Amino acid sequence: MKNFTFNINENSYSVRIVSEEDNTINLEVNGTSYAVKMKEELKTVKTPTLVRRPSKAAPEPVKIKNPSSSSGSIKITAPIPGIILSLNVKVGDTVNSGDLLLVLEAMKMENNITSDKSGVVSAINVSVGQQVLQSEVMIELE
Structure with missing residues (x-):
């Protein structure tokens, strides 16, 4: 044995x-x-069973659109796949170039997603906790 x-x-x-x-x-x-x-009864040791809780599904994104949004909007896309940690703007906010729009976690690192251009937030296509793919449109600006 x-x-x-x-x-x-x-x-x-x-x-x-x-x-x-x-x-x-x-x-x-x-x-x-x-x-x-043996003095005492031999006890067989059981191998512990790993029990995992089912993972929580990310909530469905709430797509908020400003009725005055036009087709000529600026689309802010995900540079890499990740999870949305925080949204720092809401529909109707005016943002300048370089302003922080959201924080995206990818590969255990927090990535600040900033605005490339100035504009008004016309749509937010993601929610906190949602997983996004690369090139997915997250925020639209007018």
Whole structure:
């Protein structure tokens, strides 16, 4: 069954457990057989089972559109796949070039997504906790 090597007082002992039955262990030490009667009942150890909670599904994104939005809008897309950690603007906000729009977590790093141009937020196509793919439109500006 199992083989062990022990060094006691500079003496080497090769121990092989042959069998376990009725609280008795049959083993060989350096080729000599022994039957060892245990004082206490042998308990078998169960391998723990990993239990995982089901993951929470990301909430469906709330698509908020400003009725005055035009087709000539500026689209802010995801540079890499990730999860939206925070939204720093809302529909109707005026943003300048370089303003922080949202924070995107990708590969355990927080990425600040900023505006390339000035404009007014006309649509927010993502929500906090949502997973986005690369090139997915997250925010639209007029």
